[in-house]
Amino acid sequence: NAGVTQTPKFQVLKTGQSMTLQCAQDMNHEYMSWYRQDPGMGLRLIHYSVGAGITDQGEVPNGYNVSRSTTEDFPLRLLSAAPSQTSVYFCASSRREELTAAFFGQGTRLTVV
Amino acid sequence: QQQVKQSPQSLIVQKGGISIINCAYENTAFDYFPWYQQFPGKGPALLIAIRPDVSEKKEGRFTISFNKSAKQFSLHIMDSQPGDSATYFCAALQQHSAGSYQLTFGKGTKLSVIP
Numbered sequence: 001n002a003g004v005t006q007t008p009k010f011q012v013l014k015t016g017q018s019m020t021l022q023c024a025q026d027m028n029h030e031y032m033s034w035y036r037q038d039p040g041m042g043l044r045l046i047h048y049s050v051g052a053g054i055t056d057q058g059e060v061p062n063g064y065n066v067s068r069s070t071t072e073d074f075p076l077r078l079l080s081a082a083p084s085q086t087s088v089y090f091c092a093s094s095r096r097e098e099l100t101a102a103f104f105g106q107g108t109r110l111t112v113v
Numbered sequence: 114q115q116q117v118k119q120s121p122q123s124l125i126v127q128k129g130g131i132s133i134i135n136c137a138y139e140n141t142a143f144d145y146f147p148w149y150q151q152f153p154g155k156g157p158a159l160l161i162a163i164r165p166d167v168s169e170k171k172e173g174r175f176t177i178s179f180n181k182s183a184k185q186f187s188l189h190i191m192d193s194q195p196g197d198s199a200t201y202f203c204a205a206l207q208q209h210s211a212g213s214y215q216l217t218f219g220k221g222t223k224l225s226v227i228p
Contacts, residue, residue, distance in 0.1 A: 104156025
């Protein structure tokens with residue numbers, strides 16, 4: 001039972017490059033979400049999904065795209081990376097009945113140069 | 114506009130002491146208030162949570178106090194231990210119809226418990 005798995009753990013991108021951060025969970029959770037964590041800023045919700053085929057924007061969605069074709073996977077796409085997207089990204093999953101009891105992944109540390 | 118304000122930013126407590134972290138919110142539509150604990154290099158983990166119709170919730174050494182009229186809530190860690198050294202985040206959840214929701218985090222408090 002792996003929980004929430006994020007890949008990669010570290011990534012360096014050049015400005016303008018695109019990439020996809022992967023997130024997979026094996027707990028059959030309905031809800032999945034992406035957060036970014038910046039020093040002194042706490043965690044801010046980027047996008048979330050309440051089930052396969054359903055996604056919605058969070059607090060800071062600009063510059064990011066998501067899709068949810070399966071219950072297990074929720075990838076986050078950066079279409080054209082910018083230095084302002086340098087951050088630690090966390091994926092989380094939870095049951096519909098326990099939204100706050102989210103299981104977080106280990107995080108992806110992204111640097112855009 | 115920061116919807117959940119957390120203080121202090123950092124806190125140093127001696128082993129055995131009481132650690133107190135405070136949060137205040139503005140949106141009265143929030144309906145659940147969790148606290149998360151995060152160790153370096155790890156994702157946050159749910160520690161304890163409270164609903165606004167309850168004034169206090171205790172789980173082991175961790176207690177949440179909730180003041181609905183003041184729109185404030187706090188985390189108390191009794192008998193603080195070096196293993197409690199971590200960053201703590203308060204948060205507030207608002208659930209909307211059709212399953213959408215908003216989970217807003219405070220900026221975090223870095224707790225250091227010294228022997």
